[in-house]
Amino acid sequence: MSAPHGGAASPFKQPKAVWAVAFACVISFMGIGLVDPILPALAENLHASPSQVSLLFSSYLIVTAVAMLIVGWVSSRIGAKRTLVTGLTVIVVFAALAGTSGSINGIVGFRAGWGLGNALFIATSLAVIVASASGGFGGAIILYEAALGLGIAVGPLLGGELGAISWRGPFFGVAVLMAIALIATLAFVPALPKPERRTSPIAPLRALRHRGLLTMGVMALLYNWGFFTMLGYAPYPMKLNAHQLGLVFTGWGLLVAAFSVFFAPRLQGRYGTAPVLYANLLGLGAVMAVIAAGVGNPTVVIVAVIVSGAFIGINNTLTTQAVMLVSPVERPVASSAYGFLRFIGGGLAPYVAGKLADATDLSVPFYVGAGTFLLAIPVLAGGHRLLRRAEQDTGEGRPVTPTPTLTPVGAQAAATPPVVVAVGDHDRAAVIVDTAARLARDAGSPLEVVHVLQTAVVDEQAVDTEDFDQARAAVTAHLDRLSAQGISATGQILASVGDHAAAGRALARHAAEIHAPTVAVGRSPRGPLTQFADGSFTTALAHAADCTVVLVDPDHIPRPLTASALTELRNSPA
Template structure:
């Protein structure tokens, strides 16, 4: 159990720039859920077939997919803020135009422009929040995840309310809300420095040459095929009005958000990425079969769709986790390549489902969607060894799971150090100095373990710092300690998305070197975030066969007990 005295800094005490982008993120994440409740109303009002209406998904997602290939190239040249602003302008303009048109073809075309704006926004929003946040990297990630959950949960509810007035309501609603976000972004977000490294236009496609990334991308394509078949066609057999559909998809969205943020990381830590995905994809296949069989029973479809939210939440998080585990390329490039492949699947599925439904009956697209979930298991199984190897340590020379890398001189055997774990936080030096006092009193050397974190949120992954920065941080600690006459060694602990796994790796290392004490600082992530994806400190405390103490500047060390 961790100590209860003291508090973590609140991730919600942020500058106006962060709140401006976070608000835009909420509206962006409303996305699909905002439109879903009005699909039957669109078909009825514009005298269109469900297959024609489904094209508004296809145009939006296919353009988003293609745009994912170039957003890295664009943002690395014009900067994150300008890329974000251009994306917001496109969303405002094309969402408003979609609300003014009187034809399904017009909506389909304007949704394509909306998709381009969304791609530009997705590619840069997380980076802008991280760059602008005052609460550090952890606080920025918490805020982004909060925006994600709020958008997914509230989108269908707002879409249902606005759609019950007019099918045009959700389109105008998005345009109005995004316009507010646009004004706030222009006014409050400062100019951000352009990346030192410019991304190649061909980089995402070249990244797909790596078998692991391509395998996970194809798996995601098949998963998204089934997912967007359900989103595009499930509203019709429910036989509900826009308001009622909004409530159904709000229940679905709440499960998506909860299982994505709170349960997926814990399941991954307990069972591993691939096993959880196998069970999850099989469960989604069963859900789709239930919808297909009960397509003439609205209650069965409603129940199956709501329950699917739990499995979709888990899949969205762990599929991205798997991509980042096996990918040997830079995170933004891997995200772009993965986004391109998966959005292609999501875009083509509603179009194909419409053609099948017109030629046969409404149950056939759902059966096909169920088959694609099962095929995704087969594809994942073909790359199982890659995922398993990644979870153990290395893929094509890149560290992708929690693993220690020595910095500086190698200590002698039997050195029995005091270990201190710190991250890229403002108080890292003070925590190291407090742990150094413990090491001095114990007559042991100090080992500084710098935790280099990669956060995974939905389809995005972002590093708190690059490998060079983490290495330099350790050398900075070692130089300062040497000037104080304190013997010290250093390591970098790289972690992708799983805080608890990183804690267990550190605990095992401490046992291996017979460390006298493990010292940790207070987590900047707070109790809710630690519950969601596992606590580094709790994992260390439970796994290590030696004392773990909490060190805070100006306070006596506090021993943590399991």
């Protein structure tokens, strides 16, 4: 998550390195959707059965799954940029080879190589964007989310247009676009420092010994089984050409992107992670059952597939957050272990679905897919207690998820209720703290500095911009500077996964517990659209706090956030 900032830096004022990787992300997110519209054409032109064509999903995803176990080990040795460049190079080579192939077996084999490149790329792309960003952490996440939405929505459309010309078109299209991204990455992305600690290649497998991570991973395996059964086989009963299939899956992609970025965090904040996932998996099971029952009616299949995009978008976001909440290991290790299980499920599903379809009829794989969605519900229930521990009730019957945590830093002398100031890892943090210190001094109160430890979950990736030691060092630096000025101050680290509004409400509860008379916060650089997506830290804080909330702008006189000021804040430019 992005912390409260003092300046309103535009997320689009980024260096060329960020734009280069963001462009590559768009092409990467096109991946599955780009190929889906040409599945019937592949079967017809290469004289292959649907089950044979489905293997291009299986080879791609199974290799991606296995590669996820070692990408952390690779990246920790050669660095994020080299890992990213290697992944892009592999994708370019094998996408082009798939386009030149004359047999379905050749495409299946080249898609396996493509899967290796995909694993190397997706494991490092978000981290590279964040590390290269100059427009703030929040701005980098906005760009990544924009790349996600654009890639998912445009991929099927482009695939349908290129596929209408030739089934080879989407493969060559990916190769050309990724080659452009590769050149831009080499030219503009600077060398990034290697991690201080190297990752063991068996760390992800060891991590699966933890019950919470294993439970969420198995749930993701079952979910992806149903998901890729639908992607692999739904195009056939639709009886559409490549262009028409592209339009259908564009509608599906728009719902995936919208519900992943905008609606999943709001549903989670209102009802909690587990309840939303239970309802969502039940909804996916129902949609798949409708496809199975209506497999002979193209209209039914088309509508059901488009509607499924809403459920898939919610599931992608919340499953990743659930994994990060219950996992006791480092995020990169947890991501690799989780990625291994979910991609294995996605890879095995098309192969098994093909065998079932050949032995019975086309409805059976969809019924099995519906069953795997429903089976994921009791699996998730097995980890419900672990997940619930990461959630908390506000006292108003409304869960706050994920639960942020506060960790004291330095001496905690609190005879007098302090003025609280919330800042993040950005260049104006010191100025905001110093401005809040003047407020505290004028009020005759000590100051408490709360540093917001930033974590973002976007679709199926999570990234931190700083580790806990860096956050502690930032708080200590504030305290040392204030002490030199003769100002009494204490420190806290507020850590949260994903939702900004949850962190704001957590700070409001903390302020109430310590009877703080005032909470000071800087202006967020995130615009109204992004704050709608995952909630506004400042707005949630102002609504939940019992004390005065002051917007600190070092260039203007600090002012309380009244109802009219909140409206102005929401409508102000990023």
